[in-house]
Amino acid sequence: MMLNTRLTLHTVALLALSLSQSANAAIGLDRTRVIFDGGKDATSLNITNNNTQLPYLAQGWIEDEAGQKITTPLIVLPPVQRVEPGKQSQVKVQALPAAKSLPQDRESVYYFNLREIPPRSDKANTLQIALQTRIKLFYRPQAITPSQQDLSNPWQEKLTLTRQGERYQVNNPTPYFVTLVDARTTRDGKTVPGFEPLMVPPKGSLTLGPTAQALGTSPYLAYVNDYGGRPLLAFTCSGETCKVNLQAAPLNP
Template identity: 75%
Template sequence: MSNPTRCMPLALAVLTGCLTLPAQAAIGLDRTRVIFDGAKDAVSMNIANNNTELPYLAQGWIEDEQGNKITSPLTVLPPVQRLEPGKHSQVKVQALPGAKLLAQDRETVYYFNLREIPPRSDKANTLQIALQTRIKLFYRPAAIIPSQQELANPWQEKLTLTRQGNQYQVNNPTPYYVTLVDARSSKEGKTAENFEPIMVPPKGSLTLGPSATALGATPYLTYINDYGGRPTLAFSCNGNNCAVDLKASPGNE
């Protein structure tokens, strides 16, 4: 879940879904997630046209958690811009007055989309491909912007697990979204069978896919931080309840 989703609208073809592609986009973005500081009016991102021969248009927009395109309380400026071959530019996500009406005690998640539009081909019967990048955008209210001291002790370390039947429930007591991208029973083990990445909402809980048996009494969970890094947390369980064991977590031994 750390990598941006690349969708490919195909001209002259019937295709309504999105495909996850390994293809290299002509329009590149400088990050894999956006953290919008609620104490500021906007956040800017760097974009580049990696094609050194052709100009491209870059079209940006925002979707809500349900995938609906929105223009408030956040909007993209400019919505469309032209990038000459090999050139760089910026795109901005601007907060509108409605942003102050969002929950101020926890994050709100959106999705930032950037689509490249290639120049029209002068060749007949040409199939043109336009790649699209879709990444998470977290609106983080000013009231919960972490201090430097808090950043030194990541909030993800406050996660707990509760065994319910043959599965573990992840409990997130923090005001931040936590994205988990791996789960295993040991530091050097393989990803547990049936695991799928999940994003645990602020002050919420979600159930892990693998069975509690597959994860054992010392589960290891990997999360994505603000910078796209993937730290791993080791958990120590006592009965049905598990807490992060900082001494056993990789990097802290």
Template identity: 50%
Template sequence: MSIICVLSSVSAGAFSAISLDRTRLVFDGNEKVQSLTITNKNKQYPYLAQGWIEDASGKKVTSPLVVLPPVQRIEPDKKGQLRIESLVDIKSLPQDRESLFYFNLREIPPKSEKPNTLQLALQSKIKVFYRPEALIQTSSQLANNPFQEKITLIKQGNNAIVKNTTPYYITVIGIKSAAQKSIPTGFNTMMVAPFSEQNTNITWNELSSTANVTYINDFGGRPVMNYACSASECRFVSANK
């Protein structure tokens, strides 16, 4: 019997037996632990679920966040819980901006009784954002004045640049002229780090006097923001509620 590990995004989870209850996790600095629910969608066989944390570079780490238990058995059509806990050295992370980690979840199928069987061990990965206590927003702020509205688009040559002046990671999944019906095919989704700029594959000429920017919020939603553009900059004016 051979087992091959296949890395997949959570959105591809329709093919996996073990599913996760979210697509991203914000770990607030005033919390010691976050719980995640996992489900074995297979109605016949138990699976092992293995979880671990990677840093922003993709290196496996055991601090300042740790997954407990690292491995557990999930019975057919049953749920289980994983905990991501912070350790003492969590305070050594920058407190003026978010830090990025990744949570990995690998399903390990039961051993097949048939000889020479090829089995796939699917693996999912989601982003984990450590948000220092001073940067935590209330539910009202997240709903009515989200930090994503502070990003701007600036012209550099003939390229559109996303400028993030906030201490938060912001994932942009679409930029287009308001006159366009949909996001251009081939737009490169980007995650813009705190206090940074990132080039897009959108030319400035593709934007008009008004533009739309779509992002992913803390809950996995995809709000659309409306921007007014000058000859060199686009700024937020309103959001589609």
């Protein structure tokens, strides 16, 4: 019994080591989020096979906010393609006519999925892993496409905080989703205990995890912009309401 137990533990250890060494994605994306311009019929993403020795299949699809695979109003073309070793290719997110029925006064969120499928191994007892990348896809109607001035004055600066009992509520008056990924009490401080990333919907509100007391009266919140950057917003609180200090924002974390 002791021998079998040791053999089992040894096997598990080797399997864990194999998994850790194989967990580097071969098929890579050129971005961490997709902004689909509602004024266009499609948008293209660059993909790369980082394995210089083996070809891989790249399978793409779209999921809705609930995580269900969809075939309308957006689709991925081609759904499956072969990418040669060390080569690049493109995958296209195509809008179908049903996209015109989406809300035109605010963004809609979906998820773009890309799964790599390795070639079949000719070796016996080989464990193969198909890694998958999942990123947010925002459908942005043409009517709310930001101008150059909007990009110079990020809409995230319009966020406000309202104290509700022991916590702050984040209020988003804009037509865009705002993803918050950090909360601090100082610019260079550590993440406040209890904070969990959250995505505030357009013209909606969500409650921050940390208590208002923990965040203090000058909290800093980091958001993700269109390019994957994470600028910091410095808030100044007065009474039950906090607004972005425009003299200090945006700041690089």
